[in-house]
Amino acid sequence: MTSSLAQRGRALTEQAADAAIDSACRALRLPTLRSRFADVADTAKRQQLTYRGFLAELLLAECDDRDRRRSERRIKAAGFPRDKWLQDFDFDANPNINPAMIHTLANCAWVRNGEPLCLIGDSGTGKSHLLIGLGAAAAMAGHRVRYVMAAKLVNELVEAADDKQLTKTIARYGRVDLLCIDELGYMELDRRGAELLFQVLTEREEKNSVAIASNEAFSGWTKTFTDPRLCAAIVDRLTFGGNIIQTGTDSYRLARTKTQLTQASARD
Numbered sequence: 236m237t238s239s240l241a242q243r244g245r246a247l248t249e250q251a252a253d254a255a256i257d258s259a260c261r262a263l264r265l266p267t268l269r270s271r272f273a274d275v276a277d278t279a280k281r282q283q284l285t286y287r288g289f290l291a292e293l294l295l296a297e298c299d300d301r302d303r304r305r306s307e308r309r310i311k312a313a314g315f316p317r318d319k320w321l322q323d324f325d326f327d328a329n330p331n332i333n334p335a336m337i338h339t340l341a342n343c344a345w346v347r348n349g350e351p352l353c354l355i356g357d358s359g360t361g362k363s364h365l366l367i368g369l370g371a372a373a374a375m376a377g378h379r380v381r382y383v384m385a386a387k388l389v390n391e392l393v394e395a396a397d398d399k400q401l402t403k404t405i406a407r408y409g410r411v412d413l414l415c416i417d418e419l420g421y422m423e424l425d426r427r428g429a430e431l432l433f434q435v436l437t438e439r440e441e442k443n444s445v446a447i448a449s450n451e452a453f454s455g456w457t458k459t460f461t462d463p464r465l466c467a468a469i470v471d472r473l474t475f476g477g478n479i480i481q482t483g484t485d486s487y488r489l490a491r492t493k494t495q496l497t498q499a500s501a502r503d
Contacts, residue, residue, distance in 0.1 A: 267300035268293050309374040313415075314382050319367035329361050331483035337365065340478065341372045345444060346413050351477035352446040355453070359486025362448035363417055369446060370415045378412035385419040385432075385447075392431035401431070409438040413446060420451035420459045429460045429469070436472040447473060 247255065253273065260269030272293060279289040321341055326334045345352060352369070354362040367382065374380045383391075388408075395404035408414055414435075424432065439445055451459065453470050460466035 265297055267297045271296055305377075306375045309377075309380065310371060313370055313374050313380040315367050315370065316382070317367070319364045319371065321365075321368040321372060324361065324364055324368060329483060329485075331356070331481060332361060332365070336478075336480065337369075340369055343373050343376045343378065345478060346373045346376075346378050349439075349442050349444055351444060351473050351475070353473055353477065353479045354446070354448040354482060355479065356450065356482030357484045357486060358450055360482035360484070362450075362482050365480070365482070366415050366417055366446055366448045370413060373413045379410070380413045380415065381408065381411040382415040382417065385416050386422055388416060388435070389424060389428040389432055392435065393428060396427075396431060401434075405434055405438050408435050409443065411443065413444045414439060416445065416447045418450070419447045420449040420456060422459070423461065424459055426462055426465070429462065429465050433465060433469055433472070436469060440472055441476075445473060 256272055257269055260266070260272070275289065275292050275296065278284075279292065284292070321337060324332075324337070326332060326337075340352070354365055356362055370380045370382055392401065392404060395401045436445060449456075453474075456470060457463060457466050460469055
């Protein structure tokens, strides 16, 4: 084997070796190695790396790029409506939110443990940003994540029930590691819709995490879930052993808009 490799190496010109590497990388599906081997080889020569060091650099680059592509696929599969990252969140604009708590949640232990998360506060206080940001952090950490608006989820469940596909739909929402439900509480749900949502939550209870964002305090959820018993059961599912973050009532979006208008007026 060794002599065969040595004979092949002596027989190949540098141009032929490059062509052989390119062809082998295509066959083995190593796109990063294929695109970077020449640059890494030049760097290895300058830095006088050993053959093992050169090979390690190439393989690590391929592994890093595969991890990046997998993360991108998980982010895309989550269905986030827009890019929101925790590092872009302005904690100074909302002192109600504890940065240390958010950074702890970003480690995703709560997702691994199947714990729920509730973000409660008025519009413009950062709930959706945190919901998407924590969901994105979970996806980057290797978890399967799905984002959905509460109204859309309920409508999908009702349609699935009518089409006799409810079991399959609930199972699909039950499989992901983290289900992010946004804008829960913005609209009243009839009993059927509320019961179907309850089934999804029950499917995930103490197994996989649910994170919700709501503009209503729990005491006001009876406007969304009009059956008091069902409302209490849903609140129980979403709070037992979980994390609750109150984002407050002061909209920093509105405050920022007012500041911008004031500054524009002053310039005029």
